[in-house]
Each structure stands twice: as C-alpha cells, then as structure tokens.
Amino acid sequence: MMEAPATTRLLLASCLEQGRHHIGQILLGVDFTLRHVADDDRDDLVLHTSPADARVIARYDAEGNFRPLKTAPNLKRGWLLEAGSLEGMELALEFFYPAALGMWLSHLRVKLHPTALRETLDRQTGMYRITQLIRDDQASELVARCCTSEGGCLRTILWDLAPGHPITTLPSSKLSLEELPSNRIPLLCSELCNLVVAAARPIAKGNLPKKD
Numbered sequence: 001m002m003e004a005p006a007t008t009r010l011l012l013a014s015c016l017e018q019g020r021h022h023i024g025q026i027l028l029g030v031d032f033t034l035r036h037v038a039d040d041d042r043d044d045l046v047l048h049t050s051p052a053d054a055r056v057i058a059r060y061d062a063e064g065n066f067r068p069l070k071t072a073p074n075l076k077r078g079w080l081l082e083a084g085s086l087e088g089m090e091l092a093l094e095f096f097y098p099a100a101l102g103m104w105l106s107h108l109r110v111k112l113h114p115t116a117l118r119e120t121l122d123r124q125t126g127m128y129r130i131t132q133l134i135r136d137d138q139a140s141e142l143v144a145r146c147c148t149s150e151g152g153c154l155r156t157i158l159w160d161l162a163p164g165h166p167i168t169t170l171p172s173s174k175l176s177l178e179e180l181p182s183n184r185i186p187l188l189c190s191e192l193c194n195l196v197v198a199a200a201r202p203i204a205k206g207n208l209p210k211k212d
Contacts, residue, residue, distance in 0.1 A: 004105060004108035004109045005105070007105075008090060008101040008102055008105050009087065011101055011104065011108075012086060012089065012090050012093070012101060013086055015028075015185050016086075018182075019182070020183055020184060020185050021183060022037060022183050022184045022185070023093065023097065023100065023184065023185040023186075023187065024071060024073075024075070024096070024100075024187050025037050025038075025073060025075040025154070026075070026093075026096060027039075027040055028089065031082075032082070032083045032084055032086060032088060032089045033080060033081065033082050033083065034054070034080075034081040034083060034089065034092055034093075034096075035079065035080045036075060036076070036077040036079065038077055039078065039079075039080075042078075044078075045078060045080035046078055046079050046080065047079075047080050048079060048080065049081075049082050049084070051081070051083050051084075051088040051089070051092040052091075052095070053081060053092075054081060054091075054092040054096050057075075057076065057079050057096075058070055058075065058095055058096050060076065061075075061076055062074070062076040062077065068195065069153060069193070069195055070096065070097055071155050071187050072151075072152070072153060072154070073149060073150070073151065073152075073154050075096075097187060100185070100187050100188070101185075103188045103190065104185065104186055104188060107158075107177075107188055112158070112188070113190070114158040114159040114160075114190045114191065115159055115190065115191040115192075116159050116160045116161065116162050116163050117139055117143070117159060117160070117161050117162065117192050118161065118162040118163075119162075120159075120191055120192040121134070121197070121200070124197065127201070128197055128198070128201060130201060130204045130205055130208075131197055131200040131201055131204045132204070133204040133205075133208070134200050134203055134204040134207065135207065136161060136162075136165075138200075138204075138207075139161060139200065140161060140167065140169045141169065142196065142199060142200055142203060143157075143161075143167055143169060143170065143196070144169035144170055146196045146199055147170065147174070147189075147196065148170065148174070149174060153189070153193075154187050155187045155188060155189035156175070156176070156177060156180070156186050156187065156188055157170065157174060157175050157189045158175075158189060158190050159189070159190060159191060159192065
C-alpha cells in the first residue's frame with residue numbers, strides 16, 4: 001500500500017512517478033495526455049486540448065447512447081486529450097471518473113468506510129423502501145450481474161452483502177485491492193450505487209405476498 005499524500009494532485013503526481021498510468025479505461029501519459037487504453041498505438045486520434053472536453057467525451061458511448069454510469073466499461077475510443085499540466089489532468093479525471101482520486105486518497109488515509117448492501121437498503125425510503133425485501137440470494141445475483149467488470153462497472157467493491165457476510169458471486173480480484181496490478185490507479189466502490197438500488201426494486205416487489 002502506498003503512502004497517502006496530502007492532496008489528490010500530489011497523489012496523481014506520485015502515481016505518474018511510480019508508473020501507475022492506467023485508471024479504468026484511460027491511459028495517462030507523463031506528458032499529461034489522456035487516451036483510451038486501447039488506443040495506445042493509434043496516431044489518428046481526435047485531439048482535445050481542454051480538460052473540460054473530458055466531460056463531453058465521457059457523456060456518450062460509441063453508439064451515441066448516454067452513459068449514466070461513468071465507471072461502466074463502455075468509454076468510447078478515438079480521442080486524445082492534452083491536459084497540459086498536472087492540474088489539467090486531475091480536472092479531466094474528475095470528469096471521466098468523478099471522485100476517483102479522492103476516494104482512493106481517503107482509502108489510503110484509512111478514512112473510507114464502506115457501507116454493506118443491507119445497510120444501504122435499510123435506509124431507503126419512499127418508492128425504494130421495498131428493496132429491503134430482496135432476499136440474500138437475489139441480492140447476490142443482482143450484484144453479480146450489475147457490478148461485474150465485464151459490462152457492468154469497473155470499480156473494486158469494498159462492501160459486503162451484510163456485516164460479516166461477503167459477496168461470493170464475483171471474483172476475488174473484484175473485491176480486494178490485493179490483486180491490483182502495480183500500473184493501475186483503482187476505482188473504488190464503498191457503497192451500493194443508485195442504479196443497483198433501482199434494479200433491486202422490481203425484484204423485491206416480486207417477493208410481496210400474492211393477493212387472492
């Protein structure tokens with residue numbers, strides 16, 4: 001585990017020095033450039049020179065569909081962003097992967113406290129209160145489907161199904177930083193996201209007693 005710098009910018013600088021140039025689907029250059037990791041050898045990329053352009057790049061996938069989840073593995077290819085400075089690279093990353101550096105810094109400082117799935121559902125109100133009725137087996141299957149890195153989300157999950165009851169439907173590399181490659185900056189998940197909570201609702205509704 002690397003030491004915790006004072007700020008996210010210093011953390012980013014330390015990552016570049018240590019060769020951690022891969023975050024999610026993005027490759028970071030020591031010249032403060034960013035590109036899709038699959039475009040490392042291409043020389044026909046569309047050039048962008050403003051960190052704010054990252055917001056536009058990240059908004060839609062290659063088919064033009066809106067990306068509600070920025071950490072989904074569907075970031076489009078074909079672009080090169082010259083951020084111009086460490087500050088610009090940090091800002092661009094905030095658009096690509098909001099709060100990613102801040103969450104890792106909190107984790108390094110041992111100040112990131114994950115919330116178990118059951119705790120997240122137990123505090124739901126209104127139309128999502130019913131998600132508390134989802135069974136453990138259903139919740140485990142839902143997490144396996146929605147949170148997988150293959151088509152779901154690239155974050156590493158730090159929370160359990162319930163306190164003392166870990167997720168068992170995903171590979172260990174998805175649930176721990178111990179297998180994180182040395183060239184990667186992690187994307188962390190400390191709590192069940194709203195998209196999965198919403199997906200749990202129709203499943204939980206199916207558990208209501210049938211009316212005669």
